[in-house]
Amino acid sequence: MNCKFDEVIQHYFEDTEYTLRAVPFGLTNSTKVLEINGQRFVVRIYNRHIKTIEGIELESQVTALLAGAHTSFQVPNFLNTREGEKYVVLRDGSLAAITTFLEGKLPQLSDLERAKKFGSLVGEFSSEISVFPMEKNVYRGTSFTKMYEIHPLANRQSIRAFFASIPFEISEELFTFYQTMITDMENSNLDLEVLPQQFVHHDLLIYNLLAQLDEITGVLDFDFIGMDAAFMEVVISFNHMIQESGGSLEMMEAFLQGYSVKRKHSALEISYLPLLTQIYFIAVLHFYIGQYYAGATIEYNFAYMLNQFERNMNWLEKHDSKVKQLLHKYLV
Incomplete structure (x- = not known):
């Protein structure tokens, strides 16, 4: 090599x-x-x-x-x-x-102040990249809404074949959950075209950030940059915060506080949080399936994301009223 x-x-x-x-x-x-x-x-x-x-x-x-x-x-x-x-x-x-080469180390999300700084970084990034030109002749990457195009080896047929004979063990419960989620998403009557569009990083997780002296100073890994619903960026990082904070509402509020200083959204966009969450996780799972067909070992990452998908959807349903309240309080 x-x-x-x-x-x-x-x-x-x-x-x-x-x-x-x-x-x-x-x-x-x-x-x-x-x-x-x-x-x-x-x-x-x-x-x-x-x-x-x-x-x-x-x-x-x-x-x-x-x-x-x-x-x-x-x-x-x-x-x-x-x-x-x-x-x-x-x-x-x-x-x-x-x-x-950028200096720095992995940021920590260990307290409210760090959660707020993470939110501020995501808001600033989303705001800054929103000015990137969107002319028709500009290559736009792949939207996560095109979940059967996220990887060239993961189309409808190959994904169907993967789930017909999964090469490693997943529970019947998780298999049924995936099938329910993709059916719900494909049957949704919500129109994604009405949402404001812009370029989105699609992977603003702490693992793709660098910090120095307790400040986030670097953003890495632009492999998934592409045109998408502008609200998708914060949806992805919001779901990351659910995972990293163990579902702490206090940490989620701190994240939104930081984000709101740099970026706002409409009530219409906020109403798409559950659907965009489904789209995000399904797109990532389909990407891993494509990697499997390319010869990569995906068992750990696939199982991790599928479990996180289920936990996050359950969390969003359980805290639906509070989450809506926080989103409207800070982002509208």
């Missing part, structure tokens, strides 16, 4: 000594940290099933926009190759790129 990384580096730097080291992230792509000329960079060889040239170009354009804005956070910048490109096409057809 290092031979492929060496091939990438040759497109960016003249012959010189360098070292490569492994990273504790990069489940979707092959990623290493490059140390060269006293500097550090991130080298990424993209998953051939889910990254296209249009996708890399969109990612580089979005990160360039954010890097040029006066935000409280940094994003990785794409380096130019020696030929002036933002990416490399390797001999085997894989796509690769080198970006800047």
